[in-house]
Amino acid sequence: MAQSDTVDRILDAAEELFAERGFAETSLRMITSKAGVNLAAVNYHFGSKNSLIQSVFARFLTPFSATLESEFDELEARPGDRQLTVEEILGALTGSAVRMPQRNEWGISIFMRLLGLAYTQSQGHLREFLEDEYREVFSRFMSLLKRATPELSPVDRYWRIQFMLGATAFTMSSSDALRDILQTKTGVETPIQEIAARLIPFLAAGMQAPELMRTPRAEASVI
Amino acid sequence: MAQSDTVDRILDAAEELFAERGFAETSLRMITSKAGVNLAAVNYHFGSKNSLIQSVFARFLTPFSATLESEFDELEARPGDRQLTVEEILGALTGSAVRMPQRNEWGISIFMRLLGLAYTQSQGHLREFLEDEYREVFSRFMSLLKRATPELSPVDRYWRIQFMLGATAFTMSSSDALRDILQTKTGVETPIQEIAARLIPFLAAGMQAPELMRTPRAEASVI
DNA sequence: GTGTGTTTTAAACATACGTTTAAAGCAAAA
DNA sequence: TTTTGCTTTAAACGTATGTTTAAAACACAC
Numbered sequence A, B: 001m002a003q004s005d006t007v008d009r010i011l012d013a014a015e016e017l018f019a020e021r022g023f024a025e026t027s028l029r030m031i032t033s034k035a036g037v038n039l040a041a042v043n044y045h046f047g048s049k050n051s052l053i054q055s056v057f058a059r060f061l062t063p064f065s066a067t068l069e070s071e072f073d074e075l076e077a078r079p080g081d082r083q084l085t086v087e088e089i090l091g092a093l094t095g096s097a098v099r100m101p102q103r104n105e106w107g108i109s110i111f112m113r114l115l116g117l118a119y120t121q122s123q124g125h126l127r128e129f130l131e132d133e134y135r136e137v138f139s140r141f142m143s144l145l146k147r148a149t150p151e152l153s154p155v156d157r158y159w160r161i162q163f164m165l166g167a168t169a170f171t172m173s174s175s176d177a178l179r180d181i182l183q184t185k186t187g188v189e190t191p192i193q194e195i196a197a198r199l200i201p202f203l204a205a206g207m208q209a210p211e212l213m214r215t216p217r218a219e220a221s222v223i
Numbered sequence C: 001g002t003g004t005g006t007t008t009t010a011a012a013c014a015t016a017c018g019t020t021t022a023a024a025g026c027a028a029a030a
Numbered sequence D: 001t002t003t004t005g006c007t008t009t010a011a012a013c014g015t016a017t018g019t020t021t022a023a024a025a026c027a028c029a030c
Helices: A006-021 A028-035 A040-045 A049-076 A087-097 A108-119 A124-133 A135-148 A154-173 A173-182 A192-207 A216-220 B004-022 B028-035 B042-046 B049-076 B084-101 B107-122 B124-133 B134-147 B154-173 B175-183 B192-207 B218-219
Strands: none
Touching: A006 A040, A006 A108, A006 A154, A006 B107, A028 A040, A028 A087, A040 B042, A040 B049, A049 A087, A049 A108, A049 A135, A087 A108, A087 B049, A108 A124, A108 A154, A108 B107, A124 A135, A135 A154, A135 A192, A135 A216, A154 A173, A154 B107, A154 B134, A154 B192, A192 B154, A192 B192, B004 B042, B004 B154, B042 B124, B049 B084, B049 B107, B049 B124, B049 B134, B049 B175, B084 B107, B084 B134, B084 B192, B107 B124, B107 B154, B124 B134
16 A cells, blocks of 8 residues: 555545445445455544545535636636626636646546535535535625626526526436546547536526516416 | 225335435335335335335326326417427426326425436436336427427537426425425415426526537637 | 554444245135 | 135344454654
């Protein structure tokens, strides 16, 4: 085991297995055998499986949120104070994901997939951890989005942010997509940037769609 | 146990627990104790946990897809052959969900949440089962959507359908939302129809957004 | 080289899971 | 009443999980 790179080997293996199979479906024995370390190493270095999960996310999210903050700084410090567009704000997100120092070529895919799982699998401890740890960046993103969509009612804005989150997290967490991506890792690059590029116009258009008119006619066309 | 309503009691309990906690996180012992039946009853009546999961879906999806088929029939049989809109097609989906005979007032929420889980949790057997069982309705929906968005390239249409699915399934499967919905079950009705009503303009706008222009300028604004 | 604090190891622990078994219970037919 | 077929029951099975233990191995300062 050379010198103690045990911690990193565990994090690498866990990250990949979690992304492939989810949290509950990945056992510590799978992780440690893939990492080539002893079973007890996880509890020795991380304390528990739950805090291993949190560590996997922290390793991703801390540099990502730092990059995102500076991306937001740039956007807001531009000459003239014209309004930011939804596209620009969403672009900052994917831009940060791409710019962020990558551990390997399909790092972004795994990152997105894990984010999707985080919201999808009901891991109470993870949700609390993420909300506590990255509250700042998230609320900054929210207020930027609020300024970019002044015409939306708060309740519609709330729901549409949920919709965006859903489209993104779900798409990224679809295991088939991941399989395809990993399968094409022989190609020049992962198509994840392309998915993001296709996603942004969809989200931006949805975000800025006219609000539902509450007339009888519109009502009837909707139920 | 009156007469043998054991099967239904198991299905009811399983459906609710699966929606709350996911498949892997719900044990047969939780299900049978909630249903008030013996542990062995599941394996006796359903054979295995996996086929119990499939039965839960079949009980939902079979009447739903029947309703949806007839809704599609109505749409297509309208006088004059003007083009269907995306809103109308999506409306048929939510319309079917609402019209479908409900077992209880928050049946739709649970139904949507389960659908989200089905795509999200990597249950290979479930995917196969759903694809085999409901292939027809799904491909009919796809071809309707294709006729409603002739300007889209096939690859963009494919991804945008994924995005729609994601926004819907994710929103409906957000456990917080479910908790709120169940919490307000004392109120007049579940707000799920309202969510659907807010969702449709978002999805329709996203679906019909102009495709990404592959010019250097647009490229730069996106990465 | 000895001693010390950290890391790794193999083994066991307690618990939970899905599934199976064999006996008991039960309703309707003979 | 006895028999028959289906259903329910309590108990056990085998396996897998996360976690803990105590000894061994190791690296490094003295």
